[in-house]
Amino acid sequence: MTCLRMSTVERAQLAMMLEVSAYPKPGNVDRCHDYPDTRLEHFLASTIFARPALEEADRGQGRIGEIIKHAVRDTNCHQGGNTHFGAFILLIPLIYGKDIAGAMRAIETTDVSDAIAFYKAFAMTSVRMNASDELDVNDPHTLTLIRDREMTLHDIMHHSAAHDMVAREWVTGFPLTRRAADLLNQYGPGRDAIVKTFVTLLATEPDTFIIKKHGNEVAEEVLFSAREVLDGKRTLEDFDADCIMRDINPGSTADIIIAGIFIALGEGWQWDS
Amino acid sequence: MTCLRMSTVERAQLAMMLEVSAYPKPGNVDRCHDYPDTRLEHFLASTIFARPALEEADRGQGRIGEIIKHAVRDTNCHQGGNTHFGAFILLIPLIYGKDIAGAMRAIETTDVSDAIAFYKAFAMTSVRMNASDELDVNDPHTLTLIRDREMTLHDIMHHSAAHDMVAREWVTGFPLTRRAADLLNQYGPGRDAIVKTFVTLLATEPDTFIIKKHGNEVAEEVLFSAREVLDGKRTLEDFDADCIMRDINPGSTADIIIAGIFIALGEGWQWDS
Secondary structure, eight states, X not given: OOOTTOOHHHHHHHHHHHHHHXXXXXXXXXXXXXXXXXXXXXXXHHHHHTHHHHHHHHTTOSOHHHHHHHHHHHHOSSXXXXXXXXXXXXXXXXXXXXXXXXXXXXXXXXXXXXXXXXXXXXXXXXXXXXXXXXXXTTOTHHHHHHHHHTOOHHHHHHHHHTTOHHHHHHHHTSHHHHHHHHHHHHHOSSHHHHHHHHHHHHTTSOOHHHHHHHOHHHHHHHHHXXXXXXXXXXXXXXXXXXXXXXXXXXXXXXXXXXHHHHHHHHTTOOOOO | OOOTTOOHHHHHHHHHHHHHHOSOOTTSOBTTBOOSSOOHHHHHHHHHHTHHHHHHHHTTOSOHHHHHHHHHHHHOSSTTOOSSHHHHHHHHHHHHHSSHHHHHHHHHTOOHHHHHHHHHHHHHSOOOOOTTOTTOTTOXXXXXXXXXXXXXXXXXXXXXXXXXXXXXXXXXXSHHHHXXXXXXXXXXXXXXXXXXXXXXXXXXXXXXXXXXXXXXXHHHHHHHHHHHHHTTSSOHHHHHHHHHHTTOOOHHXXXXXXXXXXXXXXXXXXXXX
């Protein structure tokens, strides 16, 4: 039975749930793997607790920066640390604008207040910035800097796009989100398609979360390993075990997969088979 | 960080999510085990899709039978079959009445219209009745029978209590729900407490879902095995594997665990540690 009456908000929640439940996903929290401090339940709880903010976005009113802040605040109420910050950065404009084109229009209207709210959200997470970044979230001068320069949230994403693939989606029109949705539609229904989409993205796009944590070289290695899996030269299980052992988790790719599932579900992709 | 602002509805959703994610749970769908047609994702999707009906219950208005019907209708929109019918029978009066005492008061007000709505919900599921039951959900005369006898939903539960431990909760004041909550509080925080509570209930209460499917003797065997696990004479993994091999799933105990988690969370039990 197809969920004809699934709301946009439920679609976003389902995307978050399906992404984290899919397995095996190299290095990330999945059905078969927890991190010591962040477990499957934290991601699933976040899916439940995010609802009010997702509903705010769905009403298409209010400021996007503020809504992202609400999503982070409401899902931070467990001990698992950050689970979906990157996913919210993508999902909230996509819900707000109804589709990618609408999200891009919404993004263009962001202003300094969005940028400030966003940085306040950032400060609630433990997401790392680049060490050299002058817009460091831990630096109290950052908010002054944003105000003085009259930076919008769109500007902030421009600033971050070079080293953050999630921010880059805002600037470039969600190409990886679109690609993830296309791959899901291409790979067919069910959770295996999510895993295949994940590995395919990993094999072509260096994950910027890995770059920030481990450097370019490790990110390139991961890309190469993903390609070996696609070529049948290596098992996914082996790749996964290696990532886990080395504490490598492609978190930004996961965020993009969530946005891709959200789009694909709206286009009739069947999760349930 | 404790979820101070968790709403009653979120608490119910969290209870559903935590129950199905806990593992290993002998015989049931859990984080490590799917059934061919019903998978973890179906249970988790049901957790998301149940929200409007849970909110209806939370408003404390409307008819309980109708709200149960809405919950079943909204969560049936996937191919995984019935996931939470028994859980809704317990959760919806508990949410509606705010606690066990309030649930019992709400239950007393049910009338013929609740009974009819409930049977319509039942007809949407593939839950089995006892073969000999004159109130068979597949029998078109059943609704006439309910109307003629002016049976309330409370009466229906009385009728079913002898062979259904979920129905029995309505009639006896939720003693197993209360016991599950007490066990959780006693076993301490986190998902291990859920598994221990599950095994402890199994070791004392024959699961009526097993009785309906496999008969009394198998239910007694399961009870005995659970006791062996508690006594350290058998591993939980071995018990789980045996249940899975024999297609034995203690589904009614799972429903009661969900209700118990819901109550325990309201009393400050910590899921997140």
